[in-house]
Amino acid sequence: MKRDIRIADLCAGSGMKAAGLITVPGTSYELPLTIINGVEDGKIFLVSAGVHGCEYPGIQATVELARELDPCAVSGAVIFVHAVNAPGFFGRRAYVCPADEESKNFNHISPGNRNGTTAERVSAFFFTEIVPQCDLHLDIHSGDIVEDLEEFIAVCNSPDPKVVEYCTEIARHTSFTHRINSRGRTELYNASAIDCNVPGLLFERGGAGRVKRHEIDRDKADIISICRYIGILEGEPVDNTAAQIFYPRHHWGEAGHTGLFYRFVKTGDEIKKGQKLGEIRDFFGNLLEEIFAEFDGRVKIANNTLGISAGDDTFMYGSTR
Ligand SMILES: [Zn+2]
Known part of the structure; x- marks a missing residue:
């Protein structure tokens, strides 16, 4: 039994x-x-x-x-x-x-x-x-x-x-x-x-x-x-x-500032090292932070909110190399 x-x-x-x-x-x-x-x-x-x-x-x-x-x-x-x-x-x-x-x-x-x-x-x-x-x-x-x-x-x-x-x-x-x-x-x-x-x-x-x-x-x-x-x-x-x-390499990005989050790529996009992925500004349009790709890859996760806090995830992207 x-x-x-x-x-x-x-x-x-x-x-x-x-x-x-x-x-x-x-x-x-x-x-x-x-x-x-x-x-x-x-x-x-x-x-x-x-x-x-x-x-x-x-x-x-x-x-x-x-x-x-x-x-x-x-x-x-x-x-x-x-x-x-x-x-x-x-x-x-x-x-x-x-x-x-x-x-x-x-x-x-x-x-x-x-x-x-x-x-x-x-x-x-x-x-x-x-x-x-x-x-x-x-x-x-x-x-x-x-x-x-x-x-x-x-x-x-x-x-x-x-x-x-x-x-x-x-x-x-x-x-x-x-x-x-x-x-x-x-x-x-x-x-x-x-x-x-x-x-x-x-x-x-x-x-x-x-x-x-x-x-x-x-x-x-x-x-x-x-x-x-x-x-x-x-x-x-x-x-x-x-x-x-298989994506042997991946990267999780975190917001360094609290502010308004603008993204220039979406999930599924292929990205190049150095490409600008997004930025964070304050309510008055002042630039607080720019987010650049650290290596060639593909965007798997992207924050979809306008407001973001320091420490929140921004993008996760992976590379097949
Ligand atoms: Zn979960």
Whole structure:
């Protein structure tokens, strides 16, 4: 008999689906979760969304797939965390968790602190009670409500090259045309890899607060393709090995000033080293800052707001060289 999967007081026996809100111990914070526990043994796949509450396609993809997947068709299990930052989702707040005493960003506090602020406690619960049960973690993002984005998949920054290679092979079996390797450690999928030795991947698709059917459907299709690749579902995964383009180098730009942001490129544009990408001015038209490309590349993420604060992201661009 295959074992039960339990997260706090939510438990799915073999061949069962369990769904509900669980309360993170030591807080009144509720996490919306679905556990789909198959009949046959296999890998346990964690799919989280809504770390940033206004990144919608992935949230809706998990809501739909959790209802559609039949545990009898699953070998192993799939665990969906539909919105890690449900308070940010309902409160329509970019990046941060409004239920946290210090409005922290879940991507900056992994792997959390049991005695910390509310978000830190949620993070600690996530990385002690959920992630260690799993064999693979996919965290689904998009551009936030203030960002335009051209989709890509990211492979975690594991110290183990075998984990990076394994995640790269999985990424090649999704429909994403562009792939990057993370160099960070702060985001959830990196914390899973670095702190819990659980391979991690990240989707970036959609953005600017839109809810687009084709983006939800493509997130769903790519989750299913990964399930097929790792043996959770029957069927052939997509094989994108020949077409997927790797961007070994990427750059995140930050605003150095608070002011009015003007951009001269958009996502998907090819840019040249030294090209002017944008500028920041004050209310009186005085130039505060010019933003130039540091190398030839392609714009993947661009801030879409007129107002910007020092420290906010401006552009992310990548290079295939
Ligand atoms: Zn995000």
